[in-house]
Amino acid sequence: MVDYVLNAKARNEVGKGASRRLRRLAQEIPGIVYGGQQAPEIIALAENELHHALENEAFYSHIITLNTDGKSQDVILKDVQRHPAKPVILHVDFMRVSKTQKLTTRVPLHFINEESCVGVKLEGGIIAHSMTDLEIECLPGDLPEYIEVDMEQLSVGDNLHISDLSLPQGVESVALQHGEDHDLPVAAVNKKKGEEVDEEAAAEGTGEAAQPSAEAGEAEGGDSED
Known part of the structure; x- marks a missing residue:
């Protein structure tokens, strides 16, 4: 796991004007650090260093x-x-964390085995994502960079929910802490739109074809009675 280190300096001036001058003249980004038992701190970070860090997805979690x-x-x-x-970048917020206190944050979802997914490879379906990240709670030492979502065994019509995810040990979904009603969909394998239209048309055609046959039967029955 990569260790991320940022260097900052305290700043005294606040307000939109001060922030604009900081970005324009010093090539620095204003920020704030809060949380824990300490008072919030207003800081400034080197623009290039921050931009470079933000290019890495893992930096966010x-x-x-x-x-x-x-x-x-x-x-x-x-x-x-x-x-x-x-x-x-206009401004950044950081929150202090303690090794012994759980934190709440969002981590990205990495969808794997989409090309070999049963519903895609064998059944011609398409994958739809309902989420790209998940809000979790854990101790800082258990914080994952991302959560894998394995799509391989899903068939057309299957839905994957938060409760179906394999979360690392010590990691909990914030949504599921609020009950089963918050077990939201993460991804699904759907039929292609064209196939749905074709099936509906075929079903309608079958129904229309069956109707004249029934009417013909009634007509034949009527003739036999005469």
């Missing part, structure tokens, strides 16, 4: 060592605010 002016603390990334029209 990993314990990060954050060094701020010589002080080290364990954190997780909680939020990244991006510009709606430009590839610019």
Whole structure:
């Protein structure tokens, strides 16, 4: 498992104007660290270093060592605010974590064996994803980088729910903690739309073909009575 380390420095100026100057003049990204027994800290991080870290998917669900002016603390990334029209990071939020206290975060889902899925390879279906990540609760030491979702044995018409996932030891789904009603679908194997239309048309055609036969039988019965 990769160890992620970020360097930051404390900042004193706050507000939109100060944040804009920080990004434009110093090529730094404003951020905040909160959680635990300590007061929130406002920080600044080097733009290039942060961009490089954010390119790795595991960074979003990993314990990060954050060094701020010589002080080290364990954190997780909680939020990244991006510009709606430009590839610019506006602000980042980090939350402190304790080795002995459970944390809640989201981790990505990795779907495997989709090409060899029974419903796709043998039955011509298509896979539909309802989720791309899952909210979990665990101790920091048990935090997975991702959760695998094995699609191999699913047939057309099958649905995979949160309760069907194989979660690592010590990891719980936050949704399932609220009861069975929150056992949401994760993925499914569906028929192709064209095939559904063809089957419906075939069924309608069979029904129409059967109806004249029945009417013909009634007509024949009527003639025999005469």
